[in-house]
Amino acid sequence: MKLQKIVRRLQKLHPKEIDLSLNRIKKLLNKIGNPQNKIKAISIVGTNGKYSTIEAIFSILKASGYICNIYTSPHIQNINERFVFNNKKLTDRELVRLLEFIENSNKNEEITFFEILTAAYFYKAAKYPENINLIESGLFHRFDATNVLNKNIASVITSISKDHLDWLPRNKKTLERIVFEKTSKLISSDIIVSKQRLVKTSSYIQNNIKKKKSNNYFFDRDFTYKIKDNNSFYYKDKFGLIDLPMPNILGQFQLENITTAIASLRLTKKFKIKENNIKKALTKINSLGRLQEIKSGKLKKLVKDNKLIVDGSHNEDGSRVLNEYLKSLNCRKHIVLGMMANKDHLNFIKYFKNISSITTIDIPNQPNSLDGKILKTKFKNFQNVKYKPTIKKAISSVNLRKGDLLLITGSLYLAGEVLNLN
Numbered sequence: 001m002k003l004q005k006i007v008r009r010l011q012k013l014h015p016k017e018i019d020l021s022l023n024r025i026k027k028l029l030n031k032i033g034n035p036q037n038k039i040k041a042i043s044i045v046g047t048n049g050k051y052s053t054i055e056a057i058f059s060i061l062k063a064s065g066y067i068c069n070i071y072t073s074p075h076i077q078n079i080n081e082r083f084v085f086n087n088k089k090l091t092d093r094e095l096v097r098l099l100e101f102i103e104n105s106n107k108n109e110e111i112t113f114f115e116i117l118t119a120a121y122f123y124k125a126a127k128y129p130e131n132i133n134l135i136e137s138g139l140f141h142r143f144d145a146t147n148v149l150n151k152n153i154a155s156v157i158t159s160i161s162k163d164h165l166d167w168l169p170r171n172k173k174t175l176e177r178i179v180f181e182k183t184s185k186l187i188s189s190d191i192i193v194s195k196q197r198l199v200k201t202s203s204y205i206q207n208n209i210k211k212k213k214s215n216n217y218f219f220d221r222d223f224t225y226k227i228k229d230n231n232s233f234y235y236k237d238k239f240g241l242i243d244l245p246m247p248n249i250l251g252q253f254q255l256e257n258i259t260t261a262i263a264s265l266r267l268t269k270k271f272k273i274k275e276n277n278i279k280k281a282l283t284k285i286n287s288l289g290r291l292q293e294i295k296s297g298k299l300k301k302l303v304k305d306n307k308l309i310v311d312g313s314h315n316e317d318g319s320r321v322l323n324e325y326l327k328s329l330n331c332r333k334h335i336v337l338g339m340m341a342n343k344d345h346l347n348f349i350k351y352f353k354n355i356s357s358i359t360t361i362d363i364p365n366q367p368n369s370l371d372g373k374i375l376k377t378k379f380k381n382f383q384n385v386k387y388k389p390t391i392k393k394a395i396s397s398v399n400l401r402k403g404d405l406l407l408i409t410g411s412l413y414l415a416g417e418v419l420n421l422n
Helices: 002-011 023-031 050-063 092-106 113-125 175-183 199-209 253-266 275-281 298-303 316-327 345-349 372-377 391-397 412-421
Strands: 040-045 068-071 083-085 132-136 154-157 190-193 216-218 223-229 232-237 240-245 292-294 307-310 333-337 357-360 385-387 405-409
Touching: 002 092, 002 113, 023 092, 023 113, 040 050, 050 068, 050 132, 050 253, 050 275, 068 113, 083 113, 092 113, 154 253, 175 199, 190 199, 190 253, 199 216, 223 253, 232 253, 240 275, 253 316, 292 412, 298 307, 298 391, 298 412, 307 412, 316 345, 316 405, 333 391, 357 372, 372 385, 391 405, 391 412, 405 412
Parallel strands: 040 132, 040 154, 068 132, 154 190, 190 216, 307 405, 333 357, 333 405, 357 385
Antiparallel strands: 068 083, 223 232, 232 240, 292 307
């Protein structure tokens, strides 16, 4: 309860949820001794795959004996997920003490919630100067609160696509502008670029980083992977070929994120990573809310022996790779879908093919979500589409046969509600 109270107070320090600027965060960090200058960090920017890439890096580092701090956003089930120190999430009590210190240091000055959380992370991270920090950039990178580091170990660029267009100027809602916002202000350290869906995206990235005094490594040019069989795949870079087991997380697209994670640790030459440690790590990657199979719990009981998966995909590129995974499955697929109002619903929807049923819902506890009845009207080319007001009613309404799959998707916020309800 105390944690909820301080969170509510901090959310009222700025009239806007997002206000892209670095002035406020720099001012607060200066008050608390500029802790961001005292840490060793890998920065992760991009649109899709950031969380999965971070979790893969984390798993490999842990298996290799390194201790990590991690900062990610948004959280899925609780705010503590955003704060990992010494390989563990902060407890409520620890987080309250941290946020109270930052709140007092800020002295009630105007600052966004994300900015104050970011300052809190840097302050705590500086207490562990030998730990490796994995820091996810938020909305964009150029004016994101995490973009206050003067140096880092490396920058990882995951897949970039169109998202959050409502935060760009009206005449600049383009992929080229998004790539500029995310990559133009990267630090001149090693830069590792994951697989991009479009050739022009890679070209935009190359143009933005070509003048930086950094070693730049690109997927398919400097590192790659190839599926060997159902149980293994090859990773390859300039140091050689590694035969690896398939990871414990679903979706072939995850191999791209995992390959990038391996490259970021092998190619930077800052870490001592043994092949056996990588093999061990790939079977223990966390995938909260990302193609996560729910194997027990209240909602699982509603589908009985059928497979239940929750996935937080919420933009066009996420939908495309999600549906590539669905196409690989030989079963009937049912979708329960809820989305936020500011997303590109039509481009998200267009990738769904050969789906047995779609049920739209309202996302609970999210005032900025799209009304499920309105979302239903967007499925003009689908026959078996219905609306249900709640997650439980939606699941119970699906006519599942033996061997069918039920997927709940469309929003990370919805994924969190599903996991909490389960």
